[in-house]
Amino acid sequence: GAVVSQHPSRVICKSGTSVKIECRSLDFQATTMFWYRQFPKQSLMLMATSNEGSKATYEQGVEKDKFLINHASLTLSTLTVTSAHPEDSSFYICSATVLGETQYFGPGTRLLVL
């Protein structure tokens, strides 16, 4: 149980385009989903917290107009990187939780912006 999927697992895009990443909880309903970013050989940094049906809460320094988060249902959250640039290249990981208990992580999405 407690499986979280992400799609796509890897994406390459041109600078200036937008990319959407999906995060799904497959066998449970997640009250909250989180988006993290991990640069090579570094730790995970929380980008935003997403509660179903409400606006996402962004961490300091994360541009909400650049990283659009939609949490339309209890099993799906999407992260859209708008007007992507090479510095947005990173590993994006989502996690999901039920009422603040243990967070279950997706397998991550590797984004490369050329």
Place this chain on the structure above:
Amino acid sequence: AQTVTQSQPEMSVQEAETVTLSCTYDTSESDYYLFWYKQPPSRQMILVIRQEAYKQQNATENRFSVNFQKAAKSFSLKISDSQLGDAAMYFCAYRSPYSGGGADGLTFGKGTHLIIQP
């Protein structure tokens, strides 16, 4: 804001031996959760063990155990009988308690790269 510090960028241990990974944290909260996550080369984050701060008893999961020292704000992970499959990055993480207003994200340390020598 909470901070998590892992002072060992890399640790190496012989297979079947025991190794301890260090983690300290800083918080003004009295109740919280601590975690150790494992990230193998696949980069999938895997929960190793969790500890609730209100519990005095140290958490144990098979070969993995923690030494939780609340007053010292220390949370080390001991891996007994190390196996080749234990090789990975290990991250210590902190989370505030669920407040009803929404869950909090995790604050991670920088990680420790664990190498298992055959």
